Structures are given as structure tokens and as C-alpha cells.
Amino acid sequence: MRISKLNTSPGSTAKRHQTQPVSRLNSLATKYKMTRRMINLNLYRQNKEQKSQKLNCQKLYRKYKTIFDLSSDPIVIAEVKGTGPHDRMIVEINEAAIKHFGYSRSELLMHDTSFLHPPEEVDALLSWVGTEMNKNHHVFFEAKHLRKDGNVLDVEIHATQIAIDNSPISIAVIRDISERKSLEKRAIKLHQAEQKFRIELESQIYQRTEFYKALVHELKTPLTPIVLNSEMLEDNLEGKHKKLADNIKLSSLELLARINELYDMAKGEVGTLQINRTWISLFDLINEIASVLSPSLNSKQLSLQLFFRPHLPPVYADQNRLKQVLVNLLNNAITFSLPKNKITMICGFNQKYVTIEIMDEGTGISEDDLHKLFKPYVLTKSDGLGLGLALSKKIIELHNGKIRVKSIKNTGSKFSIILPANNTD
Numbered sequence: 001m002r003i004s005k006l007n008t009s010p011g012s013t014a015k016r017h018q019t020q021p022v023s024r025l026n027s028l029a030t031k032y033k034m035t036r037r038m039i040n041l042n043l044y045r046q047n048k049e050q051k052s053q054k055l056n057c058q059k060l061y062r063k064y065k066t067i068f069d070l071s072s073d074p075i076v077i078a079e080v081k082g083t084g085p086h087d088r089m090i091v092e093i094n095e096a097a098i099k100h101f102g103y104s105r106s107e108l109l110m111h112d113t114s115f116l117h118p119p120e121e122v123d124a125l126l127s128w129v130g131t132e133m134n135k136n137h138h139v140f141f142e143a144k145h146l147r148k149d150g151n152v153l154d155v156e157i158h159a160t161q162i163a164i165d166n167s168p169i170s171i172a173v174i175r176d177i178s179e180r181k182s183l184e185k186r187a188i189k190l191h192q193a194e195q196k197f198r199i200e201l202e203s204q205i206y207q208r209t210e211f212y213k214a215l216v217h218e219l220k221t222p223l224t225p226i227v228l229n230s231e232m233l234e235d236n237l238e239g240k241h242k243k244l245a246d247n248i249k250l251s252s253l254e255l256l257a258r259i260n261e262l263y264d265m266a267k268g269e270v271g272t273l274q275i276n277r278t279w280i281s282l283f284d285l286i287n288e289i290a291s292v293l294s295p296s297l298n299s300k301q302l303s304l305q306l307f308f309r310p311h312l313p314p315v316y317a318d319q320n321r322l323k324q325v326l327v328n329l330l331n332n333a334i335t336f337s338l339p340k341n342k343i344t345m346i347c348g349f350n351q352k353y354v355t356i357e358i359m360d361e362g363t364g365i366s367e368d369d370l371h372k373l374f375k376p377y378v379l380t381k382s383d384g385l386g387l388g389l390a391l392s393k394k395i396i397e398l399h400n401g402k403i404r405v406k407s408i409k410n411t412g413s414k415f416s417i418i419l420p421a422n423n424t425d
Contacts, residue, residue, distance in 0.1 A: 077091055078169065090108050140157070140158050209269075216263045277399070302334060303341075324391075333358055354421050374393045
């Protein structure tokens with residue numbers, strides 16, 4: 001192995017010491033250049049970020065400025081100097097606010113908001129608004145605005161107070177509620193008129209009911225002895241005179257039935273018609289009615305056919321009122337049936353309903369009459385008061401049931417009664 005010989009001469013040592021400062025200067029210069037480059041790079045990046053932030057701020061400003069200007073609700077921005085009614089100076093408004101108030105932009109800017117309110121609102125309302133804004137930084141209230149043309153608008157205002165650079169400003173979003181207020185006033189007037197009309201109507205109904213009571217009493221007082229005397233004459237007379245007494249009795253009973261119908265209808269109209277329900281057998285009730293009406297059926301040679309579904313359950317109903325309805329429907333069927341026609345009654349049931357159908361082969365009911373059939377005091381035949389079917393409908397409805405009719409002119413009619421099964425409500 002070959003070993004190099006070190007040069008240890010005095011000249012070589014001096015030369016080495018002379019080159020050391022130069023290399024240090026070169027190293028420092030290199031570090032300076034690198035530092036300078038890094039500083040320049042950082043400055044470039046900072047400048048670029050600042051430009052980017054500025055662009056973003058400008059975009060954000062344009063965005064919110066567009067929203068502010070295009071808002072359909074008027075917006076007023078004011079500088080807050082205190083809580084008094086004259087301490088909010090307008091510094092910015094949108095186009096909707098200019099249209100809302102009718103003033104130009106220059107007429108609104110740098111004025112306090114008090115001149116936009118009626119004098120009676122300035123001290124009380126605006127002082128309260130200032131106090132609430134200072135305390136809660138948000139307030140919602142209704143007020144009135146004065147337009148330049150003198151018109152007064154009802155408005156609701158959402159106002160918020162914020163601080164920008166330690167300077168408080170309020171942002172008020174306004175909504176015109178004049179139309180709503182007008183409708184509310186109209187609704188109040190209509191409600192008051194309705195209450196007045198209802199009171200008058202109740203008074204008239206009460207007077208009419210009292211009149212019916214008095215009328216029924218006055219009519220029944222002389223009618224009762226006529227019925228009783230006709231029954232006595234019928235029992236003690238024979239031949240032609242007996243028949244005349246019988247006619248008097250039948251006519252008296254018919255008139256008594258009409259009087260009772262009139263009184264029941266009056267009670268039904270004012271909601272005082274009552275029913276007393278018990279469990280009753282339809283089979284027994286209908287057969288009883290058929291027996292009572294047999295003379296009327298025989299006089300026109302009509303046949304009445306009764307059909308009952310097996311195991312027909314009892315119904316929870318007012319026996320007298322239900323009998324009243326069935327007699328009325330059967331009497332109508334007899335009246336409008338031709339001699340030797342057939343009348344059919346069918347009683348059926350399912351899990352929910354019991355049904356009673358009465359069908360005849362009579363003259364039928366026209367389309368016009370069908371629409372007014374259950375209206376009181378509307379006559380569809382020459383005799384009576386037009387109360388029978390209307391009263392029947394009310395009675396069935398008091399049983400939570402329904403009554404329906406189908407009819408074909410010159411063919412016949414079918415009346416259906418639908419009652420709840422097993423219903424004790």
C-alpha cells in the first residue's frame with residue numbers, strides 16, 4: 001500500500017489560511033441569496049393570497065349586494081347613535097325600500113327613521129324599539145309607515161342590531177301587511193255582523209217556537225173534545241149517522257197528527273226534538289203497523305208483502321218515533337199507489353246496519369221533486385204541510401241513521417232506512 005506524504009512546509013500552511021475567508025464569504029452570499037429568495041417567495045405568496053382574499057371579498061360583496069338590492073322586502077340599514085326615537089340615521093337602503101316609501105335615495109339617506117312614521121308612533125313606539133334593540137339586539141313589531149304621497153301603510157318590521165368596527169348599526173326588514181290588515185278588519189266586521197245576525201236569528205227561532213207552542217195549544221184545546229165526542233157518537237149511532245161520526249173522528253185525528261207534526265218540526269229545527277231509545281223488535285213493530293193500516297190498504301185493494309231476514313236482531317230505537325216514520329212512509333206509498341198495486345217491505349241486516357226498505361209500484365217522483373223531497377214546508381202532493389218526510393229524516397238522523405230514496409216516474413219508488421246495528425250511542 002502506498003502512503004501519500006503530507007506537505008508540512010510553511011508555505012502551504014499560509015496558503016490554506018488565506019483561502020478560508022473567501023470560502024466563508026461565498027457561503028454567506030449563498031445563504032443570503034437563499035434567504036432573499038425565500039423572503040421574495042413568501043412575499044409573492046402573501047401578495048397572491050391577499051389578492052385572492054380581495055377577489056373573494058369582492059365576489060362576496062357583489063353577491064350580498066345583489067341579494068340586498070333584489071330583495072322583494074324593503075331593507076333599511078341605519079347607524080345607531082342611541083335609544084331615542086331620532087337616534088337611527090339611514091345609511092343604506094335597497095330598491096324595494098325606495099319604492100315602498102316613494103322617496104328618492106338621496107331623500108332617505110342620512111335622515112333619521114322617525115320621519116317615516118306617523119307622529120303618534122314616534123315617541124312611544126320608536127323609544128320602545130330603541131330600548132329593546134339595545135337590550136336584546138332584535139325586535140319584531142307592527143307599525144305604520146308614511147309614504148311621500150301621504151298614504152299610510154301597515155307594516156311589520158324585523159330589526160336586528162349588530163356592531164361593525166365597534167359601531168352599532170340596525171338592519172330592518174320591512175313587510176307591507178296593509179292588505180292583510182284590511183282583510184282582518186273586514187273579517188272582524190263580518191264576524192260582528194254574523195254575531196248580530198245569529199242573535200237575531202236565534203231570537204226569531206225562539207219566537208217562532210213559542211208561537212208554535214201557543215198555536216198547538218190553541219188548536220188542540222177545541223180539537224180534543226171533538227175527538228172524544230165523535231168517539232161517543234160513533235159508539236151510540238148506527239147506519240148513516242155512525243158513518244158521519246166516524247168521518248168526524250178520522251178528520252179530527254188527521255188534524256191532530258198535522259198539529260203534532262208541526263210542533264215536532266219546530267222542535268227539530270231548534271234542536272230540542274228528543275228520542276227515548278230502547279231495544280225493540282222490528283218484526284213486532286212492523287206487523288203492528290201493517291194491522292193498523294190494513295183498512296187503508298183494503299180501501300184501494302192494495303197488497304202489503306212483508307219480508308224479514310231470519311234472526312233479525314232487535315234495534316236500539318225510539319219505538320214511537322220509528323213507528324211515526326214507518327207509518328208516514330207507508331201512508332205515502334198507499335197514497336201514490338194505483339188500485340190493486342203491491343207494496344213491499346224488506347227488513348235485513350249485516351254486521352254494521354239494519355235496513356228497512358219500502359217499495360211501491362205507484363206514480364213515482366219526478367227529478368225536480370226528488371231534490372226537494374226532504375225539505376220542510378215543500379209540498380209534493382195536494383194535501384198536508386210538507387212536513388212528513390222532513391220530520392222523518394230528522395228522526396232517523398237522531399238515531400244516527402240515514403234515509404234514502406230512489407224513484408222512477410210512473411214506475412214506483414223505494415225508500416230505504418239505514419240504522420246502526422247494536423249501537424247504543
